Amino acid sequence: MSFDSFLNKVKTADYKQVAEYVKETITTKYFYFDGRIGLEGYWTYMLPVLILSIIPVVGWIWGLATLLPSLGMSARRLHDTGKTGWLLLIGIIPVVGGLAIIYLCCQPGQPEANQYGEINEK
Numbered sequence: 509m510s511f512d513s514f515l516n517k518v519k520t521a522d523y524k525q526v527a528e529y530v531k532e533t534i535t536t537k538y539f540y541f542d543g544r545i546g547l548e549g550y551w552t553y554m555l556p557v558l559i560l561s562i563i564p565v566v567g568w569i570w571g572l573a574t575l576l577p578s579l580g581m582s583a584r585r586l587h588d589t590g591k592t593g594w595l596l597l598i599g600i601i602p603v604v605g606g607l608a609i610i611y612l613c614c615q616p617g618q619p620e621a622n623q624y625g626e627i628n629e630k
Contacts, residue, residue, distance in 0.1 A: 541580045544588040544627045587624035588617035
């Protein structure tokens with residue numbers, strides 16, 4: 509999916525569906541690190557989480573509440589690209605680590621099954 513087609517989807521998105529997807533991920537997949545997830549599913553979850561995280565005070569609480577689901581989502585995104593979820597540890601490196609994770613999570617996924625299984629979500 510190109511960035512332009514992604515932006516077009518954002519403009520025409522059903523925000524109730526997005527909210528439902530975020531809620532489902534937080535409640536039913538809290539400790540879920542297995543499998544794969546595509547770019548669309550990853551950003552459908554991550555963008556609202558990141559936007560809500562910038563609100564003072566509430567953002568800290570929201571950030572703590574969504575930390576594990578976000579790590580799980582990022583690990584599954586890395587699995588989709590054929591990389592191990594342990595690469596998330598480079599996020600410990602200030603500034604560069606976070607940018608590296610964003611770069612890795614923006615890479616296209618493998619269209620076929622890999623060692624982490626078939627793509628099973630968006």
